[in-house]
Amino acid sequence: MQTGYLLHPTIKLEGSGEVRVADIGTGTGLWILDLAHAISPSIRLDGFDISTNQFPCPESLPENVTLQQLDAFAPIPDHLIGRYDVVHLRLFCTMVREDDAAPLVANLTKMLKPGGYLQWVENDPLSRDVCAARPGAQTTALKELISYMDTVQNQLSKTTWVQTLDSTFQRFGLVDTKVDRFTTRPELGRLYDDTLLWTVEDYSYNFLDRSPEAKRTGQGVYARQLVAQAYKESIQGAYVRADFVVVVGRKA
Numbered sequence: 156m157q158t159g160y161l162l163h164p165t166i167k168l169e170g171s172g173e174v175r176v177a178d179i180g181t182g183t184g185l186w187i188l189d190l191a192h193a194i195s196p197s198i199r200l201d202g203f204d205i206s207t208n209q210f211p212c213p214e215s216l217p218e219n220v221t222l223q224q225l226d227a228f229a230p231i232p233d234h235l236i237g238r239y240d241v242v243h244l245r246l247f248c249t250m251v252r253e254d255d256a257a258p259l260v261a262n263l264t265k266m267l268k269p270g271g272y273l274q275w276v277e278n279d280p281l282s283r284d285v286c287a288a289r290p291g292a293q294t295t296a297l298k299e300l301i302s303y304m305d306t307v308q309n310q311l312s313k314t315t316w317v318q319t320l321d322s323t324f325q326r327f328g329l330v331d332t333k334v335d336r337f338t339t340r341p342e343l344g345r346l347y348d349d350t351l352l353w354t355v356e357d358y359s360y361n362f363l364d365r366s367p368e369a370k371r372t373g374q375g376v377y378a379r380q381l382v383a384q385a386y387k388e389s390i391q392g393a394y395v396r397a398d399f400v401v402v403v404g405r406k407a
Contacts, residue, residue: 157337158276161190163403165333166241166272168198175199177235177266179227179244183209184220186245191217201239203227228258231265239266245276254313256323264327267406273329274403279317279336280308282398288341289392296384297348297393303381304355320402329404337399344394351395352382 168174174197178187181202188211191200196219203225204210210222225235227244242263251259263273283301285294308314316323321332339347355378363375 157340157343157399158335158401161186161193162241162243163272163274163333163335163401165331165403166274168194168240173199175201175239176241176243177239178202179225179242179263180204180247180250181210181222184211184216184222186243187220188217191220227262231262236265237268240268240271241274242266242271243274243276246278247275248278248280248314248317249308249311251314251316252312254316256316256320257326260320260323260327260329264329264406269406271406272403273324273406274401275320276399276401277317277320279398279400280305280314281318282338282396284396285393286341286344286396287393288344292392293388294393295388296381297388297395300351300355300381300385301395303378307358317400320400321404324402324404328407330407332402332404335401337401339394339396339398341394344396345389347397348385348389348394352386352389356382 162168168176176187176190176198178184178190178200181187181204184202187200187202196217198219200217200220202210202220202222204222205224205226207222207224213222216222225232228250244263247256247259260273267273283305285297285301287294321334324332359375359378359382363369363378366374369375
């Protein structure tokens, strides 16, 4: 990420009792483990994900960190309601359905203590375009790849909700909302491209190749060919530019 912070500057981790932070969709635990090394070890950090497959070995974790299984779209268990000073999530764009983040915001707000903060970091697909850091660099394949990704994304769900996420926060009683927007810096374009290309390649193997219709029409092979061509352009100085949005709100 390019935000320059793990927690938004308006968020203060303080309180008279135990302070707890939840990370939703924690995956490998990268964000919460970075946070563990940046804050007091007395603060409890709980990472949650629908799958435990990417979790590090429990014995390798700092003492104040736990990783647990949770479906963030399902009803929140009673023991997690009103428990957290901060709930953080990022990069849920492909998981939000029907162009509506409201069900997820409603769910996660329940996990907050009064005065607690919800922080959502998200990629804005509608902001994507292709640039050339090196004059004359070819961009044809990267542009075709972005067009392909937009088509796939729209089949799953539109993403206009990202641009109105602060209003969704307010609908569920979150106040003092803040929105920060960051654009991919040219020197980080290659890093963003590598992440993007890996994501598309992984999607081609784990979804397209397993879908009878997609397999019949060769969509997985097509996607991987695009990835290979786009990679060649990326190492020659072309890159995908996109915005990341950070939205923060406090539970009244």
